[in-house]
Amino acid sequence: MIQLTQRAKQVDRRPMNWVERIYLWNVLIGMMITLRHFFKKKVTIKFPEQTRYYSPVFRGLHILNRDEEGRERCTACGLCAVACPAEAISMEAAERLPGEEKLYREEKYAARYEINMLRCIFCGLCEDACPKDAIYLSQTFAPSNYSRKGFIYKKEDLLIPDPVTQPEEYKKALGDRPDRKKISKVN
Ligand code: SF4
Ligand code: SF4
Numbered sequence: 001m002i003q004l005t006q007r008a009k010q011v012d013r014r015p016m017n018w019v020e021r022i023y024l025w026n027v028l029i030g031m032m033i034t035l036r037h038f039f040k041k042k043v044t045i046k047f048p049e050q051t052r053y054y055s056p057v058f059r060g061l062h063i064l065n066r067d068e069e070g071r072e073r074c075t076a077c078g079l080c081a082v083a084c085p086a087e088a089i090s091m092e093a094a095e096r097l098p099g100e101e102k103l104y105r106e107e108k109y110a111a112r113y114e115i116n117m118l119r120c121i122f123c124g125l126c127e128d129a130c131p132k133d134a135i136y137l138s139q140t141f142a143p144s145n146y147s148r149k150g151f152i153y154k155k156e157d158l159l160i161p162d163p164v165t166q167p168e169e170y171k172k173a174l175g176d177r178p179d180r181k182k183i184s185k186v187n
Contacts, residue, residue: 051141059122059137062115062153063160063173067105070162073134076110083129088119106132113155117143138173 019025045052054060065073076093094111096104103109127136135158145151161169 054139054141058139059124061117061138061140061143062120062126062135062158063138064110064113064155064158065134065136066160066163066170068163069102070164071101071103071105072109072159073105073132074110074113075106075108075132075134076113077108077131079129079131080126080135083125085123085125086119086121088116089126090114090116110155113158115153115158117151117153118148140173 067073076091078091078093081087081089081091090112091110091114092112093108096107096109122137124137130136143151143153160173163170
């Protein structure tokens with residue numbers, strides 16, 4: 001068994017003089033550092049009022065698109081739900097009634113359309129699967145919420161503003177994505 005023969009060495013600290021005791025010099029050094037950073041270019045932003053530039057291929061929140069006349073494009077065919085690997089999409093189809101031609105582009109439309117954002121992995125497969133150019137992922141950043149229920153996005157949350165009656169809101173919601181699908185006249 002090894003015996004500990006050496007005792008811990010005691011360090012005698014030099015007593016501080018009065019200048020050191022009032023810490024004035026250290027406070028001044030700290031303030032100089034603060035002042036130096038005060039005039040530097042800021043690396044932070046005021047989110048959510050300001051947002052950073054996202055890559056053109058960034059995939060954010062979904063948008064349910066309208067056609068050039070403001071009619072809903074989605075026909076509730078279910079292809080996006082089938083393509084979704086996270087099983088995040090659900091919907092109910094309804095038949096368009098006479099007189100509703102200005103609301104819905106096709107004879108069928110989605111009476112209910114929901115995306116569970118807690119499941120979504122923002123892969124974009126729903127966008128690729130859609131034959132009607134009705135859904136795509138915008139550049140709006142993913143949402144935050146205080147409850148799980150708040151992450152279930154309904155059709156009313158996803159539907160883009162009407163380009164005819166709300167052109168400015170429509171453009172804002174669409175974002176600046178020249179490479180992505182926007183209003184198109186093709187079916
Ligand atoms: S982005 Fe991917 S995971 Fe999210 S709803 Fe679309 S297909 Fe599903
Ligand atoms: S978003 Fe497109 S793929 Fe999904 S149900 Fe509507 S039309 Fe079909």
